[in-house]
Amino acid sequence: MTEVFRDRLLGVVLMAVAIAWLAASRFTIPEGYSGSFFGPRAFPNALGFLLLLLSVILVAQTFSKKTVDDDEEEELECKPTFQQELWATLVTFGFLISYFVALPIFGFVLTTTLLIGIFLFFVLRKRSIPLIICMPLGFSIGLWLLMGKLLGVHLPTGMFSWSF
Amino acid sequence: MKSTLKMAMATALLGSAIGLASPALADFPEKPVEMTILFGGSAQTVGQILADGMSKALGSPVVAVSRPGGGGAIGYSHVNGTDADGYSIVWNSNSISTVHYQGNIPFDYKAFAPIARIGSEVPVLAVSTKSGWTDLKSMAEAAKAKGQPLKVGVSGLGSFTHLAAAALFDKLGVKVVYIPYGEGRAPAELLAGRVDAAIQWPGQFIPHVQNNTIAMLCSTGMEKIAIEIDVPTCHEAGATDLNVTMWRGLAAPAGTPDDVIAKLQDAAKATVEDEAFANAARNLGFEPGFLPAAEFGELIASDDAVISELMTTLGLKNK
Amino acid sequence: MDILLSTLAISFAPEVVGALLFGSIFGLVFGAIPGLTYTMALALILPLTFTLDHTAAIAMLLSTFIGGASGGTVAAILVGVPGTPSSAATVVDGHRLAKAGKASLTVAMATVVSTIGGLFSLIVMVFSVDFLASVALHFGPAEIFALLIFGMSTICGLAERSIVRGLIGGVIGLMVMIVGQDPIDGVSRLTFGQVPLLQGVELLVAMIALFAIPQVVEAFSQHHSGGETVVDPNTVKVELPRPRYVWGFRWNIFRSSLLGTVIGAIPGTSGTIAAFLAYSQEKKLNKDKVAFGHGNMGGVVAPETSNNAVTGGSMIPVLGLGIPSDPATALILGGLLIHGIQPGPLLFVENPQVIYSIYMLFAASYVIVMIFMLFGVRLFVKALHVPHHLLALAIMVLCIVGSYSVRNSMFDVGTMIVIGFLGYLLQKARIPLTPILLGLVLGPAMEREFRTAMIMSSDDPSIFYTSPTALLFFAFAAIVVFKHTLSGLRSRNNQKKEA
Structure with a gap:
């Protein structure tokens, strides 16, 4: 598993999580009573979008960045298989x-x-x-x-x- | 000092001993009774002192176990799921009604057999002395004249203080925005002028009333509250017939044998009547007031109806 | 002067000293075991103080509080699992130092600076309780929200490799805390009708899982591959810091103490935020060759000083206004009330003796806790002799017990296992875990303060930009983010040039 592949996989999984999260927030969280625009749904929604955005950036980075700095991968002599x-x-x-x-x-x-x-x-x-x-x-x-x-x-x- | 420390250690051991307690006793209690505590703060402190006192009265440990969360839903669900043998009881309150009507638990107060009421807490309406409001009527008139809704601090939406506030301002006909704070922050918000009024337990306001920075305008119960400061009831002050009081007591899962309930009720009675318990509880702003199981049951049922109606008018009801 | 002398006599009666010793040890043990905290220790000890006279009761409460606030360090440094959330920032550098054979020096240093931080906050409390209490009053929802955003900005400094990964961690932490009962409206969120989910994820449980489980897996895989590092008992030296060594960190200690005291006084914030803010502040000022995150003692000094300075800071609103700033001080307040002591402005006028004895007992608790800890260092470092795979087995049992006892719930044990597994996967995917913890700590408070502020202003956002205090913290946060983005870009450019 290369670094690039792993990041893309992670990005896609996080995107899926974000979309599922947004859907669940939209359909299962009630509106609330405070009368404010920022009810119980506001933060879950914002976080879902933020995660979506960040995972898109993560995937995009795998295309632009050539080298990934592996400065301190592991300091151990024998790495477990x-x-x-x-x-x-x-x-x-x-x-x-x-x-x-x-x-x-x-x-x-x-x-x-x-x-x-x-x-x-x-x-x-x-x-x-x-x-x-x-x-x-x-x-x-x-x-x-x-x-x-x-x-x-x-x-x-x-x-x-x-x-x- | 050694003796005190020993006593402290002994109480610790007594309070926590698990299993193998007095196997010689043939009838209840044969093992420690677990008292589930639903909230933190003064509710927890009073609950722990109560458990301590009941351990002595029963001659067998009563262990206070904290199961907070969900406005009481977690603890009620836990106790509701245990055997109806009296070994698992809950330090309950009006929250059994609020949490049910909020739609967070599928069962209501009928799932529990009442043991005894231990006492009650009455919220008060407090304002900053800078506001110049000295009684309920002047506040209501000033608020109506201002034309803007009054900012009133409560513990949380759907909490007991919110219900008390809603009942009060409904009677006064004043428009209100409820600001949900945690319990302890009301005095700070009043002093800083970020809210116009707050409905909270009286204990936290006492030092500020003595310092003449906060005034308590009225208490929401029918009877005057027993503190050194004279606070009129809201009923006297202009909100006629307002009566909102939070009780706290003990309950076991429905179906618990009557003789077991009777034993627990007697232990609770002995504790509440103990002067040391009463003093400590009053210092925490909790007014001890024992009620036996039958009367306690009637109180729970009548309050449940009141809360149901209040939550419906407030649009807080999900059940 | 008379009153001081008589207070001194009362404060150090044998009964009171006994209570101090008992409370210190009780608190230390609770602090040291991951999952048990001083809040829980205070709740359990409260009924005991009921039977004592009021000075001894105050002594027991304060020493439990202070012992608990100090004990979390040991596990953080020695095994890399913080005993309390406020010592999580210590793990980063502290555990590395321990691996490099400096365990005893690090624990002892942390103890000494904790004491200095605590005593510093006491001095501030004595001289400016009125002033700081009025500053604390000034912090409403908008100001606290701004401060929390500033705290959140430290993620940039904790995300070693890329800010995007750090932010993903932070967002995941925030998301975890959404599940459960809404803090304002009381409705259930993403619980799918499951009652146990209503209580939400407990911060401590998530913390244990995130820090301990990946380590346990690593220890077992090292063991299985035969690559386990065996510590030679002879190399573990018991070394205590010399005064000159401590003096070398004087400015770090001073800045971190000040920061901790002020943060402590503000309601709704905690030692965890203070520790992370101090860590990120000192990281920026670090001139040492060893960078923060690679075993720099400054990275232990900063969080440990400030998280203990929080203890004095958080007592300020309690004594000055009778307003608790967190659950722990709420319990202390309850303990005082039981004995008929009503903290607040009048206490200073009517009963100054109680105030003096609180000050003295506070100082005495710190000294006693420090002595216990410095003697204990010899014992603590023995943990390093235990082979890692056996230690890992022990940690697993402690994780279970710890997560169960936070709320006496098997649900929490299950949550710990699930979050442990997710944490392990995320670590494998190179998502740093510390930002997740920061999200967990700050999430609920951030949402609550933001929404309260909006309800208060009837959805008018000007509440955030008309307050100078809030603007100040937003500006701090912006500077932090900007600087890190800039240095991130610069280092990438340098790499390109080298390549």
């Missing part, structure tokens, strides 16, 4: 989504312990027993004590009476 990056994206969002699903069911302590443990063992392939036991428990119980007990911040408790 696309596959490695994809793997990282999948594990990150996989973890977050499983957590999101499990949290309301099992509550904070159980979800945290289980998911950190699973992640360490299966994803990061850790085999150090102390790490696999201490990190999940330390995190779940530590945070539960710190947030729930000491700071008085409410944490999700789960669906069962025994989960906390």
